[in-house]
Structures are given as C-alpha cells and as structure tokens.
Amino acid sequence: MSDETTQQDEGVVTTTITTTTTTTIDTVEVDEEGNETVIDTEQTVDVDTKVQVQNEKIPEKEEEETKQNTWESLGSTEEIKALKVKNTRPLIRMSFSRKRSTFGKFVQHTTYDAADSYRFCASYVNNKFSTVKRERDFGSQNVKQQVTQAVQTPRFRKVNKQTQCESIVSTDSEYDATSLASFLKEKEPEMVQMLRQNVGLPLFEDDFANLADEDSFVGSKTTSQLKEHQSFTHMDSKNKKVSCVDWQPNAKGVILFAMVDPSSFEERMEHYGKAENSYVVIWNFADPIYPQMVLRAPCDVLCCRFSPNDNQVVIGGLANGQVIMWDLRDQLDNKKTLRWRYLSLIELSHRAAVNDIAFIQGKEMKNNRLIDSELPKSTNQFMSIGADGRLMIWDTRINNLKSAVKASLRRNEKYKGAWIPYHTMSLNDGAYELAGQSIALDSTIPTGFACTSREGDFIMGDWDSELDHTVANEEEDALDLAPVTNTKKQSIVKNIIRLNSGGHLGVSTSIQRSPFFPKICLTTGDWSFKIWNGNQLLFTSRYATSPYTIGKWSPTRPGVIYICRDDGKVEVWDFIDKNHEPSMEFTVTQVGITSLEFRNYSKMVGNVEVHQNQFLAIGSMVGTLHIVETPRNLIKPLNDEANLMELFLDREVARESYYKSRWQFHTEKLAEMERAQQDAEKQDEKTIDDQDTDYNALPEKFLKLIQKFKEDENALLEGAFDDDES
Numbered sequence: 001m002s003d004e005t006t007q008q009d010e011g012v013v014t015t016t017i018t019t020t021t022t023t024t025i026d027t028v029e030v031d032e033e034g035n036e037t038v039i040d041t042e043q044t045v046d047v048d049t050k051v052q053v054q055n056e057k058i059p060e061k062e063e064e065e066t067k068q069n070t071w072e073s074l075g076s077t078e079e080i081k082a083l084k085v086k087n088t089r090p091l092i093r094m095s096f097s098r099k100r101s102t103f104g105k106f107v108q109h110t111t112y113d114a115a116d117s118y119r120f121c122a123s124y125v126n127n128k129f130s131t132v133k134r135e136r137d138f139g140s141q142n143v144k145q146q147v148t149q150a151v152q153t154p155r156f157r158k159v160n161k162q163t164q165c166e167s168i169v170s171t172d173s174e175y176d177a178t179s180l181a182s183f184l185k186e187k188e189p190e191m192v193q194m195l196r197q198n199v200g201l202p203l204f205e206d207d208f209a210n211l212a213d214e215d216s217f218v219g220s221k222t223t224s225q226l227k228e229h230q231s232f233t234h235m236d237s238k239n240k241k242v243s244c245v246d247w248q249p250n251a252k253g254v255i256l257f258a259m260v261d262p263s264s265f266e267e268r269m270e271h272y273g274k275a276e277n278s279y280v281v282i283w284n285f286a287d288p289i290y291p292q293m294v295l296r297a298p299c300d301v302l303c304c305r306f307s308p309n310d311n312q313v314v315i316g317g318l319a320n321g322q323v324i325m326w327d328l329r330d331q332l333d334n335k336k337t338l339r340w341r342y343l344s345l346i347e348l349s350h351r352a353a354v355n356d357i358a359f360i361q362g363k364e365m366k367n368n369r370l371i372d373s374e375l376p377k378s379t380n381q382f383m384s385i386g387a388d389g390r391l392m393i394w395d396t397r398i399n400n401l402k403s404a405v406k407a408s409l410r411r412n413e414k415y416k417g418a419w420i421p422y423h424t425m426s427l428n429d430g431a432y433e434l435a436g437q438s439i440a441l442d443s444t445i446p447t448g449f450a451c452t453s454r455e456g457d458f459i460m461g462d463w464d465s466e467l468d469h470t471v472a473n474e475e476e477d478a479l480d481l482a483p484v485t486n487t488k489k490q491s492i493v494k495n496i497i498r499l500n501s502g503g504h505l506g507v508s509t510s511i512q513r514s515p516f517f518p519k520i521c522l523t524t525g526d527w528s529f530k531i532w533n534g535n536q537l538l539f540t541s542r543y544a545t546s547p548y549t550i551g552k553w554s555p556t557r558p559g560v561i562y563i564c565r566d567d568g569k570v571e572v573w574d575f576i577d578k579n580h581e582p583s584m585e586f587t588v589t590q591v592g593i594t595s596l597e598f599r600n601y602s603k604m605v606g607n608v609e610v611h612q613n614q615f616l617a618i619g620s621m622v623g624t625l626h627i628v629e630t631p632r633n634l635i636k637p638l639n640d641e642a643n644l645m646e647l648f649l650d651r652e653v654a655r656e657s658y659y660k661s662r663w664q665f666h667t668e669k670l671a672e673m674e675r676a677q678q679d680a681e682k683q684d685e686k687t688i689d690d691q692d693t694d695y696n697a698l699p700e701k702f703l704k705l706i707q708k709f710k711e712d713e714n715a716l717l718e719g720a721f722d723d724d725e726s
Contacts, residue, residue, distance in 0.1 A: 224631050226570065226586045229615060232283045232625040234291060242619025244303045245597040249311045253285030254292065255617055256314065257625050258301040280304055280316065294337045295326050303356050308379045313396060317354025317384055322346055323394055342398060345418040350386035356438040357384045363446050365393055365422050381422065383441065385451055389433030392421035425463055434459060438511045443518050450521050452508030458523055460535050510550045516558040516642055520649065524551035529563055538652040542580065549593055555600045556611050557637045559645040564593035572634065576644055588618055588626055595619035611635045
C-alpha cells in the first residue's frame with residue numbers, strides 16, 4: 001500500500017511516497033501434551049520516499065494558445081448522431097430446418113454455367129413494404145378562372161333583303177403616268193438593293209441551327225470517344241459469330257443480326273447429315289433482355305437485309321446457295337420463332353454460298369428488260385452474288401410476277417409456286433468464273449455494278465438491258481430437270497473489267513460506294529483498304545498490324561472512313577486531317593469484328609438537315625452485338641468538307657495519271673534503249689562475221705603467193721641454166 005503527497009515550492013516539486021510493508025512471521029508453540037501450534041504474527045512497517053523534480057512554469061501565452069486549439073463541438077455531434085442508422089423495427093429472425101430422415105445422407109454438388117440457364121425476377125409493388133410519400137409537390141396560382149363561351153341570339157323575324165353597289169372605275173384624267181414614272185424611278189435603287197439582298201442572303205435558313213457546332217476536333221478526350229450504348233447477346237449465339245447486321249428502315253431502335261457457326265470443314269463433316277437450324281434475331285432498344293422476334297432458317301444465314309420498300313420483309317442468303325424471305329406479319333410458332341415464307345428452289349439457286357445481296361433502286365426487270373419502276377423509290381427486286389461466280393436477280397412480288405419466265409414455268413408442275421431467279425448471269429472473264437464476295441450497284445448506270453472476289457480482285461461490270469432469261473444448264477439437265485426455255489447458255493456479264501494487279505492479297509471482304517461520290521468505291525481486305533475511282537486505283541492505305549475485316553463510309557461526313565480490324569479495334573480515317581495514318585483509334589471488343597452498319601437520326605430545320613445522333617452496330621466473333629454512339633465531331637461535317645474531299649480525290653486522280661504517264665514514258669524509253677542495245681549487238685556480230693570471212697580467205701592467198709614464188713624461182717633457175725650452156 002502506498003500514498004503519494006505532492007508539494008510545489010518555487011518551481012521544485014517534492015513528492016512524498018509512503019509505502020506500507022506488511023511482514024508475516026510464523027511462530028511455533030508447543031503445549032504440555034507436546035502438540036505444536038503455528039502462530040502467524042503480522043508486522044507492519046511504513047517507509048517514506050521523497051522525490052524532488054524541477055518543474056518549469058508554463059507561460060501564460062502558451063496556455064491561452066492551448067485553450068484556443070482545443071476542439072469544441074458547435075452542434076456537429078448532434079448532426080452525426082442524427083445520421084446514424086437506427087432500427088425502427090425489430091430484426092427479422094429466420095430459421096431453416098429439414099427432416100431428420102435427411103440427416104447423414106450423401107449430397108452431390110453440381111456446377112452449372114451461368115449462360116445455360118437464367119431466371120428473370122420482375123419487380124412488383126408490395127403493399128406491405130411500400131414507402132409512405134411524405135413530400136408532395138403542389139402549385140397554386142391566384143388568378144381568375146377563364147372560360148371560353150359563345151352566345152348566339154335567336155332570330156324571331158326573317159326578312160329578305162338585297163344590296164347592290166356600283167363599281168368604281170378610274171378615268172384617264174385621274175391617272176397620271178408622269179407621277180407614277182417618277183415614283184418608280186425614285187424607288188428603283190432601293191428595290192434593286194432589296195432584290196439583291198434576297199438573292200444573296202438565305203431568308204429561310206435557321207441561323208441558330210449551326211450555332212456552336214464548329215467543334216470538329218476540339219474537345220476533351222471523353223467527348224471524342226465512341227460510347228457503348230447497348231449490347232445484345234442471344235442464348236443461341238454462343239460459340240457463333242455475327243455474319244451481318246441491318247437496321248430496320250422507318251423504325252427507331254430496331255436492328256437484326258444473323259449468326260453463323262465458325263466451325264472448320266472437318267468439324268462440319270463430323271455433324272454431316274444432322275438437321276441444324278440457324279436463327280436471325282431482331283432486337284428492340286426498348287427491351288434489351290428479350291428479343292423482339294427470332295427468325296428461323298434451315299442453315300446458316302450469311303447475309304440478310306430489310307426490304308427498303310417494305311420494312312416488314314427480310315431477305316437473306318444461305319450458305320447452301322438458297323435465298324430466303326421472311327414476313328414479320330406472319331404468326332409465330334409454338335417455339336416463339338417465325339418460319340420463313342418463301343425459300344428458293346435449290347436446283348435453280350446458287351451452287352455455292354450466297355455472300356451478299358443488294359436491292360436495285362428505282363429500276364426493275366420486266367419482259368427481260370430493265371425499265372423504270374412504277375414508283376421512283378420502289379425497290380421490289382434485288383441482286384445476289386455467290387461464290388459460284390453467278391449473279392441472280394430476284395423479285396419479292398412472287399404472286400404478282402407476270403412475265404415470260406412465269407408463263408413458261410406454268411408448263412412444269414415442279415416449278416409451280418416455286419421461287420426462282422428472274423435472271424441469271426455469270427461472272428466470267430474469259431478464263432474462268434470469278435467467286436464473288438460482295439457487290440455494290442451503280443446508281444448512275446442502271447446496269448453497272450462493282451464487286452469483289454474471294455481472290456482479292458476488284459471487278460467492274462455491266463450487263464446488257466436486253467438479255468435472254470436462262471434457268472437451265474448442264475447440271476440441271478443432269479438432274480433431269482426440264483428446261484423452261486429453248487436456249488441452254490447463260491448470259492455472261494458484258495464489259496467486265498477485272499483488276500487483280502491492284503487488288504488485295506487475300507479475300508476482299510467488303511465493298512461500298514461513297515454516299516457523296518457515287519463513282520468512288522471503298523474495298524477492304526488483307527491488311528489494307530483501297531479507294532477506287534471507276535477502274536482506277538486512287539489510294540492504298542499502309543499495312544496494319546492486324547487484318548482489316550470491314551470498312552464503311554461515314555453517312556454524314558464525306559471525308560471520314562471507319563475501318564474495323566481483327567483485333568477488335570475501329571480506326572477512323574479523316575482525309576481532311578491526314579491520310580497517312582488513322583486520326584482516331586477505338587477499342588470496342590477484345591475479339592475480331594465481323595460486321596458494321598450505320599444508323600443516322602436527323603431532322604429538318606427549315607431547309608437544313610440537322611444531325612442529332614448516330615449509332616454504329618458492330619458484330620463480333622463471339623456472337624455479341626455492340627451498339628456504339630459516335631461523338632459529335634464525327635457526325636457534324638466541316639464547312640465545305642465535300643469540296644475539300646473532292647479536291648483531294650482530284651489530286652489523287654491527277655497524281656495517278658501523272659504516274660501512269662511517267663511510267664509509260666520510262667517504259668518506252670527503256671524499250672528504246674533495249675532496241676538500241678540490240679542493234680549495237682547485231683552490228684558487232686556483223687563485224688565479227690566479216691573478220692571471220694577474211695581469216696578464212698588467208699590460206700588461199702598464202703598458197704597463191706607460194707605458188708607464184710615457186711614459179712618465179714623456176715623461171716630464174718631456167719634462165720641461169722641457159723646462160724651456162726651458152
């Protein structure tokens with residue numbers, strides 16, 4: 001036990017510590033009987049310990065500062081306590097139990113893939129846990145109530161009345177030509193000025209429509225990026241790739257995409273003979289979970305398009321060469337899928353996969369001639385291109401098709417009600433048939449088109465407007481099909497130009513004409529893209545690190561091109577900015593991109609078209625469809641951008657022409673130099689031949705000289721002998 005006492009005196013603090021120590025002493029006593037008793041004796045000792053510590057006085061200023069730095073609550077503690085969550089009701093207790101008979105039984109745990117099965121829990125209103133609305137917005141206005149009423153007095157007495165007035169005719173005396181002429185002469189300069197202003201200034205143009213829109217490439221990095229709006233994945237798209245994408249015309253937020261199996265030929269042969277279905281899924285932005293409709297097909301759909309004439313009709317090309325058509329107005333089956341309405345006859349369809357289809361704008365085939373449609377923008381016929389090297393023209397009006405082809409088919413029972421091509425043409429350059437990959441029709445020439453092949457060729461062609469229809473060929477004769485016409489030769493596309501020297505090294509995957517310059521085409525393939533002006537190659541991009549899969553022109557900016565790569569990136573090339581490398585590069589997905597399609601939303605403000613939003617539908621190798629919103633600087637065109645792009649194309653045309661002329665000049669000069677060298681070599685050979693001739697004549701001359709020398713020697717000897725005799 002200890003006690004502490006402190007005394008402070010003149011800065012010295014004396015502390016006295018009193019410690020009490022208790023000691024126990026054991027004493028042993030022995031009584032008379034010899035018993036020992038232990039007696040405990042406690043002894044207490046108090047020890048005082050004094051400790052002196054030098055204590056320094058704390059200045060008064062430091063004491064005041066210490067008091068000022070001390071935190072004092074001004075009500076924040078109460079606010080913190082108010083924010084603390086407190087239970088308003090007792091906690092819910094839950095108990096779990098099971099039967100006693102299940103104790104000790106073996107439990108088998110299984111794993112499921114999350115993509116195989118899923119449950120959608122829809123939200124609902126539970127009245128037991130509904131929150132009470134404590135705040136209510138209420139507005140009042142202290143004005144008199146306005147009422148619109150009409151009052152009509154009845155007529156009690158009807159009276160017939162009539163009124164006649166006399167026309168006022170001015171006399172010649174009232175008309176003063178001098179004053180009118182002086183008035184017109186006086187106001188003539190003002191009227192001329194106002195008329196010139198009306199011509200020079202657009203009166204009906206909205207000046208505020210383009211206000212604050214001149215931000216082509218100005219802005220932060222976030223405002224210049226592609227933003228993903230939505231993504232769609234169907235349960236049947238697992239382990240499949242998106243083959244094509246198309247937006248529904250005259251509808252907002254409706255899109256379809258087709259899926260194909262990317263298996264190799266060996267893998268397909270393992271499942272050969274088994275019935276397999278493919279699907280085309282239609283999505284709506286309003287419901288990103290469940291598709292709006294699922295279209296069923298007998299095999300993989302490689303290309304599909306909405307009909308521009310009727311947005312409820314979908315046309316598709318199959319991997320077995322057939323062409324299929326769906327009508328969205330038909331009823332769904334038990335599996336909530338839509339079956340096709342028409343399927344082309346396989347004997348008269350393509351002999352290989354249908355790779356692309358294109359609708360014929362404003363024209364149609366009738367009586368084997370290409371004529372104008374009944375409506376200017378009517379598109380009832382389309383063209384398909386296949387890997388078998390054939391082009392086919394089809395008509396969506398199967399029941400209303402009245403032509404010589406349909407009349408000839410009535411003689412054969414097998415062809416009644418069958419959907420067959422209206423016209424068939426062959427892509428043949430004289431050597432062999434070209435396997436078509438993609439096609440783009442020419443809007444300026446009714447029968448002109450441009451297409452690409454699987455060998456990377458860029459092909460331009462033109463078919464004649466007066467062609468005989470042919471559906472029978474050698475293979476169909478081998479199948480014992482009766483021909484519907486007398487001729488057995490297919491129509492061959494005329495004026496075909498095949499450019500393989502400037503084409504791609506591999507498959508040319510896509511082709512598209514510029515929406516602003518119809519003669520300009522864009523093709524993609526291998527590791528580059530190319531721009532063509534007719535049959536003239538204008539521009540070739542640098543080779544990329546990853547193969548290019550598809551390319552599209554921007555629908556709003558004439559000088560912008562979007563190129564998709566096999567590594568999931570999208571390159572944006574702006575030729576107004578630079579043409580040696582992409583201006584922007586975005587990463588959309590981590591796998592390859594297989595399809596790309598634009599949808600632009602705009603409105604008319606007066607006579608000016610104002611672009612609001614622009615979406616890109618991007619399909620990937622894993623069956624996912626990404627909807628991406630483009631930034632504003634890639635939507636709004638620059639001032640006079642079309643003319644700037646046209647100047648760029650003109651410079652490329654002039655450069656290409658100059659290059660060709662210089663190439664031809666140097667080729668001719670090289671040929672001339674080679675001819676001069678050949679002439680010089682021939683002259684040298686002639687000189688050597690002449691020298692060889694002289695060398696061959698030397699032995700004869702030498703023999704003649706020796707013979708002459710012998711004759712002279714004999715003559716001298718004979719003369720000397722005669723002198724001796726004499």
